[in-house]
Amino acid sequence: MTVNNDNQQAERILQLELLIEQEKKQQLLIEKEKEEIIQQGKIKQLDLQLLIEKEKTKQKKEVERINRMKLQHGLFSASSNKSQTLLRNHVDFYNRYVNGNIHSFDIISLFNNNNYSNDNMINYIKNYFKRFVPCSEITEAQIQNTYNTVIINLLKNFKDSTSLQYLATTNQNYLDNCDIDCTFIFKNVNIDKDNQNQCLKDFVVCLGELKSPTFSIDQTLCIGQLLQYMTTLLKIQNREKIYGFLTNFQYMTYYYVEKQQFPNLYTYYKSQHIKMFNYSCKISSINTTTTEQITNIDFNENGWKLFTKFLTMNNDFYQYTALYINPSIDLLGQRYNIKKKLGNSLSSMVYLLKKNENNYSNDDLQCLVMKICTRSLYLHLFKNEFEIIKQLKQLNNPNKFNLFFEDILNSSLEGRYLLFPNELQPIESLTLIQSKQLIDIIQYLYDCRIIHRDLHPNNLMLDYHNKHLKLIDFDCAISYEVDEMTIDLPFEGTISYAGEKLLNFFSKSSFRSIYEVYYAYERTYDLQCALNVIMIMTNDEINDEMISMKSLLSINERISELLKLWQNIKKTNKIYSKLLDLINNLKQSSDFDFIKQELKKLFEISNIC
Numbered sequence: 001m002t003v004n005n006d007n008q009q010a011e012r013i014l015q016l017e018l019l020i021e022q023e024k025k026q027q028l029l030i031e032k033e034k035e036e037i038i039q040q041g042k043i044k045q046l047d048l049q050l051l052i053e054k055e056k057t058k059q060k061k062e063v064e065r066i067n068r069m070k071l072q073h074g075l076f077s078a079s080s081n082k083s084q085t086l087l088r089n090h091v092d093f094y095n096r097y098v099n100g101n102i103h104s105f106d107i108i109s110l111f112n113n114n115n116y117s118n119d120n121m122i123n124y125i126k127n128y129f130k131r132f133v134p135c136s137e138i139t140e141a142q143i144q145n146t147y148n149t150v151i152i153n154l155l156k157n158f159k160d161s162t163s164l165q166y167l168a169t170t171n172q173n174y175l176d177n178c179d180i181d182c183t184f185i186f187k188n189v190n191i192d193k194d195n196q197n198q199c200l201k202d203f204v205v206c207l208g209e210l211k212s213p214t215f216s217i218d219q220t221l222c223i224g225q226l227l228q229y230m231t232t233l234l235k236i237q238n239r240e241k242i243y244g245f246l247t248n249f250q251y252m253t254y255y256y257v258e259k260q261q262f263p264n265l266y267t268y269y270k271s272q273h274i275k276m277f278n279y280s281c282k283i284s285s286i287n288t289t290t291t292e293q294i295t296n297i298d299f300n301e302n303g304w305k306l307f308t309k310f311l312t313m314n315n316d317f318y319q320y321t322a323l324y325i326n327p328s329i330d331l332l333g334q335r336y337n338i339k340k341k342l343g344n345s346l347s348s349m350v351y352l353l354k355k356n357e358n359n360y361s362n363d364d365l366q367c368l369v370m371k372i373c374t375r376s377l378y379l380h381l382f383k384n385e386f387e388i389i390k391q392l393k394q395l396n397n398p399n400k401f402n403l404f405f406e407d408i409l410n411s412s413l414e415g416r417y418l419l420f421p422n423e424l425q426p427i428e429s430l431t432l433i434q435s436k437q438l439i440d441i442i443q444y445l446y447d448c449r450i451i452h453r454d455l456h457p458n459n460l461m462l463d464y465h466n467k468h469l470k471l472i473d474f475d476c477a478i479s480y481e482v483d484e485m486t487i488d489l490p491f492e493g494t495i496s497y498a499g500e501k502l503l504n505f506f507s508k509s510s511f512r513s514i515y516e517v518y519y520a521y522e523r524t525y526d527l528q529c530a531l532n533v534i535m536i537m538t539n540d541e542i543n544d545e546m547i548s549m550k551s552l553l554s555i556n557e558r559i560s561e562l563l564k565l566w567q568n569i570k571k572t573n574k575i576y577s578k579l580l581d582l583i584n585n586l587k588q589s590s591d592f593d594f595i596k597q598e599l600k601k602l603f604e605i606s607n608i609c
Helices: 003-040 045-073 077-085 090-098 119-130 140-157 193-202 220-237 301-311 376-395 398-404 432-447 500-507 525-538 540-549 555-572 574-584 589-606
Strands: 102-105 164-168 182-186 206-210 241-247 251-259 266-271 277-286 289-299 336-344 348-355 367-373 417-420 460-463 468-471 486-490 518-522
Touching (some): 090 220, 090 266, 119 140, 119 289, 140 164, 140 206, 140 301, 193 220, 193 336, 206 220, 220 241, 220 251, 220 266, 241 301, 251 301, 336 367, 367 376, 376 398, 376 417, 398 468, 432 468, 432 525, 432 589, 500 518, 500 555, 525 540, 525 574, 525 589, 540 555, 555 574
Parallel strands (some): 102 266, 206 241
Antiparallel strands (some): 164 182, 182 206, 251 266, 277 289, 336 348, 348 367, 460 468, 486 518
């Protein structure tokens, strides 16, 4: 994509955001008019209710119109996030998004309740800067090296007073190729230094930018740069708020960015300038050239007290919510490094851990996989997965369990993460052998009276060591009692790969959200989903149709189109139709053999063996 195209997209996004902002202002005017009407007693309560409903309808239609505009321009949230991120000109970013949208706040009063900062910290910093030798020009590199040394050692020496650790990240380019100077993460997170670009952005708590004294930190270039980095992080981490700072050695200014109610709209806040050093200068002239040499640097204690307070605030202050972790949780940082990110979903992010060089324990595996919860809202899913895996281990053949599923080695005390022994590989298509393996996995679940409820291609992984397909992510799974054939529960999982029974049910139901609707899950539910997944992962035409449906705005539209798709395949593909009949008439575990036999015919007619 060219720079011009990026800027054109950014222009269209800005127009849409301005349109949304105008709608907000219009709504405020409407509310004001309503209040005046009530006070004047010009209409009765019934008339007022009709007016409110009329305005709601009008607003809903306008939102739909804006969504259609976004669809026409391909500017949904993912695209607009990318366009704003691609806006590399920091002055342009400032002019488009910050100018007129930045407010003042008092940093001193914000830190008033901090009791963790102490005189020992200030004395440590003061003693370090006594060794600092003034020179005619302090470069940005010198400032970077100085801050790196001071902050790293400060946080190490006073680790009991802070929740943070400091990473010098100049030239790391871990945030969409952005060169961020100062990065802070929680002190219990240990990321492999050679692979920071892989996953560091998920763990950033706050950040800072360093400039030389020749730069004014009031320049729109400097402010735009910092705020663009902070905004990009908010988008990536799906957070509500983030703090940062900008310093040129002599002064420091604090900032924070807050996410607004509407998508891709943010408000910016700036503190007063805080003096960090006082300079004494000597002016000399040589051959008509005048130079200014710094002869003395005086440490400003009050400015540094504020900075140590910023570094020692309670961890809740920073409002880090990308992952449901805090500095007191044991993330195995003493034994393992986080090497790379393996995947993510709404409820979790998954990382590969590698054993530390200094870890000589024979009991620790060389690598582990850690699945971390993203919100407290999803803790019950992690606990459910832990319990379901425990049931699968106890109820059937242990050899098959190790072939079909990943064991959970451990869980944190509160269930905020799960540990698995192996790194599995994603797959994009299925062979006949792998498709039969999937049917074997579903048969195992059937025999254990468990259904997965969230079967889709991303939950099918390949274990290269055992050369076998594995099914993962049992957070939505449920178990049946011995005599139960169906169980009524709120719908969970992905509807795109569901069978015809469920799609028919939803097509005839009225609902605000599909996740509020109770469905009578039959014991063959996973088997219907597995067949559809096999069809999609072995047929490019069906896969393309599924991809095209993702652009549909309405869930009702998607359900209707999915139903048409599978009904059409049922009419035109006799083997698929026969497989559905076998599933619908399945009575016992041995009937799975007939399904695998018929599955072979499906591959033969498609020439996809």
